[in-house]
Amino acid sequence: MRAIYRVARATFHEAWRRRFLNIFLVFGILIIGSSWVFAYLQPGAELKMIIDVSLGSIRFFGMLIAVFMGTRLIPDEIEKRTIHTILTKPVSRAEFLFGKFLGGIATIFANVALMGAAFLIVFAIKAPQFRAMTTEGSMSMEFMTGNIVKAVILSFFELTVLMSIAVVASTVFSWIIAAIFSFFVYFVGQMAEFFNQLANPERDIPAVAKALLGVIYKLLPHFEIFDIREAIMRDQFMPWNVMGKIVAQGLAYTLIVMLIGYLIFNDREV
C-alpha cells in the first residue's frame, strides 16, 4: 500500500508538469467559461447550449486527458528506464501498475473537478438570466443543478474506465496504437446497446452473427450508461440508487480491466 501511495503521488505530481495535460485543461476551462457566449448563438435554447457545451467539454477534454495520459503512464517509465529503479526496490508490479493508475485517476479527478467547478460557476451566474429570457417549458430547474453535479460525477467514473483501458492497452501495444485502441473502444462502447439490439432474437440475421454480437455487447464497457444528459434536459430527478448502480458498474469494469492489465504486466519484461 505504501508503494502504491508513493507511486500514485509521484505520478499525480508529475502529471501537472506535462504540458499537453495543462493545455487540455486550460482549453476545457476556456470553452466552459465562454459557453454562455455560444449560448447566444442559439436563441431559445440558451440553457441547453450552455449545458451541452460544458458537459461536452468535460467529457471531451477528460477523454483526451484519460487516453493520452493513460497510454503514457507505463511506456514513459519503460522508455526512460525509471521503471528499473522502481521495480528493483520493494515495489511489486501490481503495486507499480495500480500506483500509476491511481495517480492518473487522481489527475483525472482534479481535472474534472476543476472543469466541473468552472461549469457550475458559469451556470450559477448565467442560468437565471437565460431562464428569464426564454420560456423553455422543460427547464424547470428543480433538479437541474443536482443533475449537473451528478452528470459530472458520472463523467469522472466514465473516464476512470477509459483510463484503465488506456493504461492496460499501453502495456500491450505501443502508446500510439494503445491510444487509437482506447478511442475505438470508447466510441464503440458509446453504442453498446446498438449491438444488443442487433443481437435481438427477432432480427433476421444468422445465429452465429447474433451470438457474436451478444458477446461483443457483454464484453464492451457500456459507456453510454454514464450519460444522463436526458435527465437534465427533462429535469427529472436522478435517483441515488440508480447513480450507485451506474458507479458500481463503472468500478466493476475498471476492476476487470485493471486485473487483465495486472495479468499482462506481471509477465511483461521491462
Place this chain on the structure above:
Amino acid sequence: MNRKTKKITGWLVVIALIIAVQPLARRVSLDRLVLGINPPTPWTRILARSNQDPELAVTGVTGVIVGAILGGFREVAASMLWMKTDTLWDKGEGTHAQALWTMRLTTLLDPHWLEPWRITGWHLAYNMFVETDDPKEKAKFLQMGVDSLKEGVSWNPDRYDLYFELGWTYFDKVRDYEEAAKWMQAAIQFPHPEYIDRMIAHAFERLPDMPRALDWYDYCLKRNPTDGTAAGATITIRERYLPAWKLMEQGKYDEAIAAIDKWLLVEPNSTLGLHMKGLIYERAGNLEGAYEAWKLAGETSALNAHAQAKAVEIAHKLGKPVPEVAQSLFREKAKGGMGISRPEEEAAKKN
C-alpha cells in the same frame, strides 16, 4: 502457487467477473429505460428506416457514422449543426434543400431535442409549402412536415410538445380537424398548458362535431370558470347550432337546414354555420347542397382548406371538375389513395 497456475486463476477470475457484472449491466439498462433517460441507442431504428426510405438512406447512414465517431458528443454536434441550419435557412431559398438535410441530421444526432423537430415540421409544412405554387409539391411538403413531426413524437412519446405541434399543424395548416383533435388529445395526456384543451374544442367545433365541442368547452370551464372564450363558445353553440344538430340526429334534415339558415341570415359568412349546413346536406344525401355549402365556406375564407378539401371530396363523388387543392391532395394520400405512405403503415398493412 506457481506462475502458471496463478496466471490461469487470474484469467478465470476475469471471466467470472465479466459474467458477474452482466446482471448489474442489465439492471442499469432497465433502470435507465424506466427513467426514460437515454433509452437504448436507436441506431437500429435509424438503420431500419433508412433501408425502407431510400431518400433517408444517405442521411440515416451518415447519421450513424457521424454519431458513432462523435460518441458522447453528439449533442454538441447537433447544436452546432442546428446553428448551421439557421444560417443556411436564412441565406434564402437556394439553400433550403441543404438546410433540410442538416435539420434531418440534427434530429438524428439528438432525437430527444424537441426544438429541431418542431422547427423542421414548421419549415416543411409552412415555409416550404408557400415557396412553391404547384399543389402537388405543396402536398408533398405537408406530408414531409407531418411525417417529421410524427417521427419526432415517436422519439419523444412522453412529452406533450410534439403531439401539440402535430395537432396544430393539422388544425392550422392541413385543416384536418379530426386529426388535429386526435393529436391534441394525445398531447394532454402529459403535463401541458391549458389552452390545448380549448384547442380540442375548437377542432371539434369546426369539424363540426358540436356535442363533443361542447363537452370539451364544459371541461375547460369546469377547470377554469373565468375562461371567457370557452364561456362564449358554449353560449353560441347552445343557442345557434345545438338545435340544428339535434334535428339532424333525429333525421329531420329540412328542419335542421332551416334552423341553420335562420342564423346564416344574420351572419351569411359564418364558417361554423356553413360547415353545419354542409354536414347536414351530406347526411341527408343531398351532395349538391353539401358541395355548395362547403364551396361557399372555402371561398369565403381563402385559408379554409378544410371546406375546400370537403368540396373537392364531394365534387369527386359528383363527377365535377375541381381545382387541385394541396390539402385535399394530402388528405387523399393520407387515406392511402396514392403517393407517399409511411414505412410503419406499410409494415402494419403487411401484418
Place this chain on the structure above:
Amino acid sequence: MRRGGRCSKIALAIRTDNLRKVYGKDAEGREVGLLGLTLEVEQGQIFGLVGPNGSGKTTSLKLLLGLIFPDSGGGEILGYKLGDPAYRERIGFLPEEPYYYDHLNALELLHFYGGLFGIGGAKLDEKIKELLDLVGMWDRRFIRVRDYSRGMRQRIGVAQALINDPDLVFMDEPTSGLDPIGAMQIRDVIIKIRNRGKTVFLCSHLLKEMEPLCDNVAILARGQLKAFGSIESLLVGKDAIMLTADKVPASALDSLKALTDRVRLEGDSLTAYFTDQSKALQGGQVVQDTGGMLTFMGPQRRSLEEVFIEKVGEES
C-alpha cells in the same frame, strides 16, 4: 515452498545456476541471449561482469534483478531465490544512463525512493544528507533533475541506489560517459562501498576502468561465460615471460620465430612471449644484435583488454 528464507549457508552474494534466456536466433542461426550462466559472487567484493555489447551482460543483470524472467535455470541473491521479492529490500541498482522524474530535485527524488522502502522522517533526512555528501551533490541539492548534467545524473543515481543501505549494489556502466574526474569519484565511491563490507556487482565494457577496481571478473561473449576468476589469476600468466622492444627491424623476426611462435611485430615495435627464461634471454640478445631497444622483459602481465580479446577472439 520457502519464502524469504535463506537457502544457502555459504556467504555468497550471488549464485546462479545455468541461467538461460534466449530471445531468438541471429542471421547465422546462433541463439541470441544468455546461454547458461553459472556464477558465484562472494560477499564483500567488487565483481565485474565484462563483455562486448550484445554479450548478455544486461540480460544477466535484468535476470538477477527480476526485471525479466529466465527460460530455465535459477539462482540465489543474498540467499534468496531468484525472483523472490524479499531481496529487493537489500539491494541497490544504478541503471545505465539513468533518467529520473525530472521535475524533482535531488532531495525530492531521494525522498521518493526512500519512501518506497518505507524510510522516512529524520532518519531519511539524515541518510539523504550522508549520500548527497558522498556523491558530492549536497550543494546542488535544489537543482531539478531536468537541469542535470550527465555526471550529476550518474551521481544522483548512485545516491538512490544506496538509499536503503543495501548489502548488494548492482551498477550498469557506472562510469561510462563521465569525464575522468567524475569517473574517478564514482570509482572512489564504489571502493568505499566495498570497504564497508558490501558487495558491488559491476557491468561494463570499459575494461581499463574495471581492471584496477574489480576483485573478481567474469568475461561474457555471445551469451556464454568465457573466463571467470580473480583479476590476478586472469592477468598474470605464470607460464610466460614477456619481452617488448622498439626499433626492431623486420629481419629480426625469423630468428625470433625460431625461439617462440608467439611473436608479433607492429611497425618496429615488438611483443613476444617465451616459455622459459633462457629462450627469453636469447630473444633479448637477438633484439640487441639487430639494433633494437629493449623496453621490458619479465613475467607476462596482460591487460584485461588483452585477456578479453584473447578469450572472446577464441571463438571467431
